[in-house]
Amino acid sequence: MPAHVPPIADEREGLLAYLTQQRQALRATAHGLTDDQARTTPTASALSIGGLIKHAARCEAGWTDLILQRQRGPQRTAEEDDSAEFALTAQETLADVLDQYEAAAWETDAVIAEIADLGQAVPVPQGLPWFPADVENWSVRWVLLHLIEETSRHGGHADIIRESIDGATLFPLLAAAEQWPDPWFQPWQAPTG
Template sequence: MSVSEQIVTGERADLLASLRSRRDFLRQTVRGLIDEQAARRSTASELCLGGLIKHVATTEERWMWFAVGGAEAMQSKPIDWVDQFRMVEGETLAGLLAEFDRVAAATDALVATLDLDTAHPLPVAPWFEAGASWSVRRVLLHVIAETAQHAGHADILRESIDGTKTMG
């Protein structure tokens, strides 16, 4: 049985159900939009809907690298702290959603196989407690929380674009 066919139960199933639900909320906020709308800054914030999709995918992927290989793996590729929150020339909403889906499928497959108790020291950064370690379980909880937070941001942005309320 391949990983993609593996039946996930118990805690893993609960974690994945929660993460998938938050991803669906975020995905719902861009339903029916054209690229110009997805790239638009519709509030005083620098955020746009396409940028949020890109950021959430990038963040999830990097945390899964951490879950597998620790801080070194997470930091193996530089991150563009400015352009990860916006759509840049040549990016389309469809392309960003395809990447979002690719990352989601990879995460889902990993959750089926990783030991949730495995822990790695966090990267050195001012926003992390010095010397702390996170388990794979805690990483997944963080990814769920991050995705939920950005789904809420996205709901506000979408309402500012066309009045659509995606979460209420």
């Protein structure tokens, strides 16, 4: 059935399947939007759909880097204003951030496929206020669960933003974006006129 995780064989497959499902839901909130609509902040927050997808791509890539213990590019500091991370700038397009998100997802899935033990330790970065000082390591399993949590939270934000933009809701958007063969929701259609 569309919009549901299919039956799973084991823990790894289940964690990746649920992460994939949440990624698809977040991506679906952008279906049919223009770049200007993806920049829109129609709710009480400063969040936009394009900005949320951009942030999700950056965060997922960052967690994959953490698993691999590698550093790419400058690292965020506690003093840095991260509001630009949540905004789709005039120089960025929705297609760009969707591509970045797809690349981050592909890399995460490929890295996880190569890890023999999901209990493998992932060192917790020290000296940053958003990471606990009293925890030395997480497991790869914990990181995957956190990615599911984070993606779900931002998907909920994006749902509200999308509904504020044009009234579209998740299941009709999914039915349209994924071209469900026998939709149990009327697929979303772009407004005419």
